[in-house]
Amino acid sequence: MASVYHRLLSDEKPANSRDDLESDVSDPIEPPSSSSKKRAMLRFAGIAAFALSLMANAYFVGLHSKSSVLACDDRGPDPVWGVTEPLYSPAQSVVKYERRVFDKLGVRTPYHTPYDDATDKLWEDLYDMGIQKITKDQAALLPNWTEPIPGDESHYVVSLNVFHQLHCLNFVRMALYPDRYGPVQQFGPPILEGDTVPFDHTDHCINIIREGITCNADITPDVWQWDEKRHMAFPHFDSVHDCRNWDAIADWARDRKITERWDSHTRVGHEHQHF
Numbered sequence: 001m002a003s004v005y006h007r008l009l010s011d012e013k014p015a016n017s018r019d020d021l022e023s024d025v026s027d028p029i030e031p032p033s034s035s036s037k038k039r040a041m042l043r044f045a046g047i048a049a050f051a052l053s054l055m056a057n058a059y060f061v062g063l064h065s066k067s068s069v070l071a072c073d074d075r076g077p078d079p080v081w082g083v084t085e086p087l088y089s090p091a092q093s094v095v096k097y098e099r100r101v102f103d104k105l106g107v108r109t110p111y112h113t114p115y116d117d118a119t120d121k122l123w124e125d126l127y128d129m130g131i132q133k134i135t136k137d138q139a140a141l142l143p144n145w146t147e148p149i150p151g152d153e154s155h156y157v158v159s160l161n162v163f164h165q166l167h168c169l170n171f172v173r174m175a176l177y178p179d180r181y182g183p184v185q186q187f188g189p190p191i192l193e194g195d196t197v198p199f200d201h202t203d204h205c206i207n208i209i210r211e212g213i214t215c216n217a218d219i220t221p222d223v224w225q226w227d228e229k230r231h232m233a234f235p236h237f238d239s240v241h242d243c244r245n246w247d248a249i250a251d252w253a254r255d256r257k258i259t260e261r262w263d264s265h266t267r268v269g270h271e272h273q274h275f
């Protein structure tokens, strides 16, 4: 358990920083200028809505299958660390698996349109966990280093990536409905030094979701069954999945939420090993 704390990169702003998580809804940049722009947006919304509802289903029930965990033995040695064990997560002890049937195509859940305040609350509750604190011993086991909390140096900060993915999915969801949510604050100053291209929040979020989906790669087969009415074999998405129990992971995060102020602008010294 006595791992050294490995420093791998020095001044990178974590992708899921507090700023990012809190910039869901925002000041309008400019209202949709013409009706053609609006029509284009609505057309895009229509096409994307189907794909998004599938993604939403997939995300809020979790994409992690037991088999992907068991398959860890099949991996080659990590080129950096030379080990084959799964990477450490401080939340791994609460992970338990359960069978879950995904929603039938066409079934409308409380996460679907039409959106109202209750829908928004449901979506926000999926990832509104703040930032978590873990012990120094746990932090020492992380493959990537993180910072201690100023004034409470025996604890370190983390946030689980699944909540950032959900924040991003909600961001894209709202971006598709400017009539309700207004134009989302899509662009910010460039993230990388010397880059002239402004940071595009929607673009970032879509990429995060892409990485999450391909990383967790749910290999549950969806099936095609004969449909008497349509006289054709029809795809079904209400197959049974092995899922990580969501409540256990959400509770883990809520129980460790930093409730006192975390001053992210104060740097606390700690032992880092440079590689």
Ligand SMILES: *[C@@H]1O[C@H](CO)[C@@H](O)[C@H](O)[C@H]1NC(C)=O
Pocket: 008, 009, 012, 080, 143, 144, 145
């Ligand atoms: C995390 O660790 C990996 C593997 O060593 C490295 O490639 C990556 O840049 C690290 N990221 C951060 C933020 O430390």
